[in-house]
Amino acid sequence: MLGLGNNLNGGAALDAAYNQFALSFDGTNDHVDTNATFQSTFRNSFSVSCWQNTDNYTQTDTLWGASADGNNFIKLFQRGSGRKLCFQFKSAGSNSRQETASAEFDATDGLDGAWVNWVVTATKTGTEAENITVKIYKNGSDVTAGSALTAGCTAEKQGGFTTDQNIYIGAFNAGSATASNLLPGLMDEWALWSVALDADAVAAIYNSGVPFDLTADNGNYDNSGSLVAFYGFNEGSGTTATDATGGSNGTLTNGPTYSTNIPG
Amino acid sequence: MDRKYVILESSEVSSVDFSKVLEDSSNTLRYNNNNTKTFVKYTGDQPDFLNGKTELTYTEIITELAKSEWQLAE
Numbered sequence: 001m002l003g004l005g006n007n008l009n010g011g012a013a014l015d016a017a018y019n020q021f022a023l024s025f026d027g028t029n030d031h032v033d034t035n036a037t038f039q040s041t042f043r044n045s046f047s048v049s050c051w052q053n054t055d056n057y058t059q060t061d062t063l064w065g066a067s068a069d070g071n072n073f074i075k076l077f078q079r080g081s082g083r084k085l086c087f088q089f090k091s092a093g094s095n096s097r098q099e100t101a102s103a104e105f106d107a108t109d110g111l112d113g114a115w116v117n118w119v120v121t122a123t124k125t126g127t128e129a130e131n132i133t134v135k136i137y138k139n140g141s142d143v144t145a146g147s148a149l150t151a152g153c154t155a156e157k158q159g160g161f162t163t164d165q166n167i168y169i170g171a172f173n174a175g176s177a178t179a180s181n182l183l184p185g186l187m188d189e190w191a192l193w194s195v196a197l198d199a200d201a202v203a204a205i206y207n208s209g210v211p212f213d214l215t216a217d218n219g220n221y222d223n224s225g226s227l228v229a230f231y232g233f234n235e236g237s238g239t240t241a242t243d244a245t246g247g248s249n250g251t252l253t254n255g256p257t258y259s260t261n262i263p264g
Numbered sequence: 265m266d267r268k269y270v271i272l273e274s275s276e277v278s279s280v281d282f283s284k285v286l287e288d289s290s291n292t293l294r295y296n297n298n299n300t301k302t303f304v305k306y307t308g309d310q311p312d313f314l315n316g317k318t319e320l321t322y323t324e325i326i327t328e329l330a331k332s333e334w335q336l337a338e
Contacts, residue, residue: 026267026305027326027329028269028303028305029292029294029303030286058330059338060335060336060337079338172336177291177292178294178295179292180335180336182294254292254294255286255287
């Protein structure tokens with residue numbers, strides 16, 4: 001039986017009190033340094049989920065990413081006058097860019113103050129010569145454009161991804177730990193898996209707009225064992241973003257604040 | 265409490281008292297693309313070491329940072 005305020009996902013009752021805070025970025029220079037490159041994870045199939053809320057739109061603002069050099073970088077960002085969300089992964093000089101099929105941001109109001117769950121999956125295909133497959137999901141639905149902007153990253157090149165730069169959340173680590181293209185607004189629940197999540201798992205993660213603890217399987221979400229990093233941003237104070245997997249704790253840098261404006 | 269922002273010349277970074285601003289250290293400052301300018305932010309009264317500097321509101325600093333000299337192209 002469900003209690004008031006609880007949610008149901010594939011038969012498992014969830015704790016509505018799980019999510020307490022999100023992070024608020026002013027978009028000037030504040031961000032989260034994950035203190036990890038996740039190089040080995042990005043060399044194979046992977047997925048990243050995060051929740052975003054903003055009432056602003058600026059081209060190239062980056063939700064997360066890092067660059068070692070011009071031939072090795074990864075980022076999820078708001079792209080161009082088309083106001084789409086774009087994922088770009090360049091590995092060993094081989095480039096893959098995939099964006100959403102439609103504009104996702106209003107020119108002035110961004111997401112208009114609504115919470116959105118974004119999931120990017122990258123599937124390393126069977127042979128070394130085949131290109132990786134990238135999908136972008138919004139609120140549990142596949143919103144990937146029919147053809148990639150650039151589809152040249154092969155499985156072989158992905159395996160050569162080389163970086164010494166930490167992934168930043170709320171900004172693009174442009175190299176030498178330089179935060180650029182910073183994102184104003186709210187971010188929550190950043191998670192990385194070492195598998196390409198299937199559509200059912202992505203829909204389960206969206207969970208009708210209510211995040212849950214991704215360290216445990218829940219309904220069609222059966223990938224907790226592949227979780228590499230998970231920052232729930234529920235500390236409420238301090239400058240440490242705890243990685244619930246026990247991996248690499250992040251550092252709140254230059255003053256992000258905690259907000260009780262959360263998804264759900 | 266509202267944040268306030270002051271743009272500095274890069275040569276002035278050595279005078280920044282990081283206990284009085286929200287930036288963590290000189291290593292986490294954000295610079296413009298040719299590394300001639302940076303900025304700091306704070307709440308409350310303007311720290312003494314910034315006396316005489318122009319104080320910007322959040323809207324004003326966002327407008328400044330939207331200029332191409334602070335942004336990396338796609």
